[in-house]
Amino acid sequence: MFAEQFEVLTGFKPMRWQQRLHDEHFAKGELPSAVSVPTGLGKTAVMAIWLVALAQQMKSGQVILPRRLVYVVDRRAVVDQATKFAEDLRTNLGDPQRPEARKLCNALGLGEAETLPISTLRGQFVDNRDWLADPSRPAIIVGTVDMIGSRLLFEGYGVSRKMRPYHAGLLGADTLALLDEAHLVPPFEALLAEMTESAGRYGPRDEELGELIPKFRLLPLSATGRRQTAQPFTLEERDFRNPDDPTVQERLFAKKRLTLQDLADRKVEDALAEQAWVMTQTTQEPNDSENAQTTFGSARVIVYCNSRDVAEKTKAALDKRAKGPSAEGRTELLVGARRVKERTDAEQRLKELGFLAGMGTQTAPAFLVATSAGEVGIDLDADHLVCDLVPWERMVQRFGRVNRRGGVGRYADIVVIDEGEPKPKKQKTPTSDEQTRIRIYRSVKQLFEKLRDDREAAINVSPESLRQLNLCAGEDDTLSQLIADAGSAVPLRPALNRALVDAWSMTSLPEHTGRPEVEPWLRGWVDELPQTTVVWRKHLPVRAKPQVTKKEIEDFFEAAPIHTSETLETETFRVMRWLKARAGKFSAQTQDHVCGVLLTTDSRHVQTLYVKDLLGD
Secondary structure, three states: OHHHHHHHHHOOOOOHHHHHHHHHOHHHOOOOOOEEOOOOOOHHHHHHHHHHHHHHHHHHOOOOOOOEEEEEEOOOOOOOHHHHHHHHHHHHHOOOOOHHHHHHHHHOOOOOOOOOOEEEEEOOEOOOOHHHHOOOOOEEEEEEHHHHHHHHOOOOOOOOOOOHHHHHHHHOOOEEEEEEOHHHOHHHHHHHHHHHHOHHHHOOOOHHHHHHOOOEEEEEEOOOOOOOOOOOEEOOHHHHOOOOOOHHHHHHOOEEEEEEEEOOOOOHHHHHHHHHHHHOEEEEOOOOHHHOEEEEOOOEEEEEOOOHHHHHHHHHHHHHHOOOOOOOOOEEEEOOOOOHHHHHHHHHHHHHHOOEOOOOOOOOOEEEEEOHHHOOOOOEOEOEEEEEOOOHHHHHHHHOOEOOOOOOOOEEEEEEEEOOOOOOOOOOOOOHHHHHHHHHHHHHHHHHHHOEOOOOOOEEOOHHHHHHHHHHHOOOHHHHHHHHHHOOOOOEOOOOOHHHHHHHHOOOOOOOOOOOOOHHHHHOEOOOOOEEEEEOOOOOOOOOOOOOOHHHHHHHHHHOOOOHHHEEEEEHHHHHHHHHHHHOOOOHHHOOOEEEEEEOOOOOEEEEEEHHHHOOO
């Protein structure tokens, strides 16, 4: 029954681990503490497992699973894979040619003209609010940490104060939160776990009323989870030794060979570009080795850089090399700070260059230079990889973007440019940040050595090799500590308490002295450069005489709220540098003209900006 319904929804048969997750947990209304499955093995399909199990329970009249599913992803990826998958579920569910689809619709309480509500609180998708229309209907909501987290804490970004209680109430009850790649945001995972495990502390003070409210539940999805959970759901050997379904085995044992290359006296961007260029070349020796010719193959190479500046310089270095007809124009840059149009254009470029999984073979080489924006949330599948050395959980994500599908005869070469152990800058005793970087560097290098294949010079970083490493860590405290030392430091975070929740819930009060910004509860206290969100609009609340009042500006943005499709978020210094350069091109007669409005995250007016404000120091 499950296998047939799963195939109706997704278009493919369930893998054995997906069948097992349904039978052992979802069908019983029970959830594991986490799902820890290697990347590339279909964790997104947990949506379909939930939907089938929910339909079965609604049909029986014994509903235990939450009716709403929230899929949380940390990155605003170029391709909103989770939304596309959810929309495919809805399309297949409404297929009139499939009797099994109609049965599922009836079980879910969807009428002839009704479709499964799907809303996206991120990217280019406008929140259609279908999930708010009828709380009794199943619904899927896809959103980022900030968009979902702020709503749960009554501070919904871009949500009017009147609607914030509705968003918080419906997301915080009768909801299953699937937190994808949970290792990226441990503070947010801890917040959701606190909401799940201590629901009585934050719900109605009357216990009897609290029993009436369906619970909020959490299921972290991660290949490299860091939060210690009691019984995570993991692969067992029978899941990939199934002769009837070789897919899992092909992906799990996909060959990926890693080697380290010293930076020496080169610049990082030059070393990355040079190695990427070499990976696309093949040597032909027909008869005479002295007349061997170097030609270009059709390899797709990903280059990961730890900073945007290095990524831009690396792309420029590759563009200089790719002047010939075989590779010119086949280099793409993927960074996080982009508007919707640029992300849409980038998606099309990734398809053309063959970097999106399943896009077919290529006849010319291609290069994708990416920052952390390309490490998660995108179903990339390149042939080879070159990168710098970063914390372990990010290295694992990068490994998952090459030879993603595996198969006979396929292998990926991975070259890590080794810049050497970080050195203290100004004093003999390293600062705490420098000590952290040194610890990560040493620990990652040690893990590489533990993965070295005795039969080959290369280091084996196939998904199965990494899985075995994690299994060993479960029985070896020393190895477990080494993996922890190789990872990014978990940010400190503030505790959640009833007084804070009560203060946030008083949404009718514009100001409240006990209501802090919610970001530390979502991402912890992080030491990063200040960020600014820029919105371009043709029409702003501007008037020559009389000047527009603060209330009029706030009323304007409440009537026409800012949507994430309009925004670009990046470092404040980049924004100010750009604005100053633009302001410098205006004539002296326009210095008293309004050029922008400065708002808080909840659209409260801070300052009206004039051209002259941007010309000073």
